[in-house]
Amino acid sequence: MKTTKKQFKEFCDEFKRQQVRLNLQDFSVVFLHKLLKDAYAHIDWDVEGAWATVIFTTEYVGDRGDASVLACDPVCHAKHEAMHLRLAKLSCMGRSRFVSQQEMEVEEEKICRVMESVL
Numbered sequence: 572m573k574t575t576k577k578q579f580k581e582f583c584d585e586f587k588r589q590q591v592r593l594n595l596q597d598f599s600v601v602f603l604h605k606l607l608k609d610a611y612a613h614i615d616w617d618v619e620g621a622w623a624t625v626i627f628t629t630e631y632v633g634d635r636g637d638a639s640v641l642a643c644d645p646v647c648h649a650k651h652e653a654m655h656l657r658l659a660k661l662s663c664m665g666r667s668r669f670v671s672q673q674e675m676e677v678e679e680e681k682i683c684r685v686m687e688s689v690l
């Protein structure tokens with residue numbers, strides 16, 4: 572299933588809304604509309620560099636059997652990728668061998684405070 576420029580714009584606009592809503596304005600974000608294999612959308616990020624590249628596929632070519640208009644909802648996928656960015660610091664810390672319990676708790680509290688205002 573091919574995606575349109577209109578869907579890409581919807582995706583970008585929704586991601587930007589969620590970026591503000593989830594308090595992620597400190598990240599510089601670049602959007603790409605290019606072919607992904609087995610995914611509708613994807614995000615690459617660097618917490619220390621405070622950047623993210625968010626990709627929305629030009630055509631879904633996966634084999635999951637869900638290549639429908641509903642499965643390719645740009646708004647839903649934008650929210651999903653924004654949540655990945657919200658969790659990026661926690662994920663990065665979890666991969667570190669030298670992270671303290673206090674650091675993990677502080678980041679967890681940041682996420683909970685943001686989610687309080689969203690939910």
